[in-house]
Amino acid sequence: MFRSWIRWILRGTTLCLAGFLGYVLLQQMQSNRPLPVMTEPVFETIDAGMEGFVYRQSDEGRVQWEVEAQRAESHESEQHVLLKQVQVRLFDRQGQEQEMQLEAEAGTINTANGDFDLRNQEDLIAIELANGYTVLTPHVHWVDAEQTISTDKPVTIHGPGVIITGIGLVAELKTETLGVLDDVHVQITS
Numbered sequence: 001m002f003r004s005w006i007r008w009i010l011r012g013t014t015l016c017l018a019g020f021l022g023y024v025l026l027q028q029m030q031s032n033r034p035l036p037v038m039t040e041p042v043f044e045t046i047d048a049g050m051e052g053f054v055y056r057q058s059d060e061g062r063v064q065w066e067v068e069a070q071r072a073e074s075h076e077s078e079q080h081v082l083l084k085q086v087q088v089r090l091f092d093r094q095g096q097e098q099e100m101q102l103e104a105e106a107g108t109i110n111t112a113n114g115d116f117d118l119r120n121q122e123d124l125i126a127i128e129l130a131n132g133y134t135v136l137t138p139h140v141h142w143v144d145a146e147q148t149i150s151t152d153k154p155v156t157i158h159g160p161g162v163i164i165t166g167i168g169l170v171a172e173l174k175t176e177t178l179g180v181l182d183d184v185h186v187q188i189t190s
Helices: 002-031
Strands: 048-061 062-074 080-091 096-108 116-119 125-129 134-137 139-143 148-159 162-172 176-187
Touching: 062 096, 062 139, 080 116, 125 139, 134 162, 148 176
Parallel strands: none
Antiparallel strands: 048 062, 062 080, 080 096, 096 116, 096 125, 116 139, 125 134, 134 148, 139 148, 148 162, 162 176
16 A cells, blocks of 8 residues: 555656646747847938939039949938948039049048048059049048048059159149148159
8 A cells, every 4th residue: 555655646746747847848839939030120320321322513514523332321410421332533624524533442421511531441542633643542531612632641643754652642623733741752763
């Protein structure tokens, strides 16, 4: 009889443990249900973005300059557009002939005043001028009101028979003048 009681106690304990284990497994399965798939928004911190962006500045119907980018992103609260893979073309006073062209990895354009900054992390920006000169620098700043391009970074200018290096540059389109600001070195080539 004593053995019979022990068997009943062991069977009861086994059934209770099996029931408890089944309850825990059922609860675990319900809480581990796959959550609905949430996709992040395409533009997390921006209000608008687009592929294939073109921005033109014109005066009296003549295009002064044009900024083209593979990707552009903007914030409604700011008047800046962030640009990726940028190409800039500046035209003569008649808006017919291209005076200058450059490409950069990234940039920012202020849509309120037309100023822009362009920069490269890896390669230098090559500013190709219509007169055959090329300016190399990692950063360029354009001030639209003054029609100037400037940088405080190292520059190298290649032209017919000359190589000029230095720190900083200011180029005025209205007067067609260009100046290297500091540590200027000139090498005459043939």
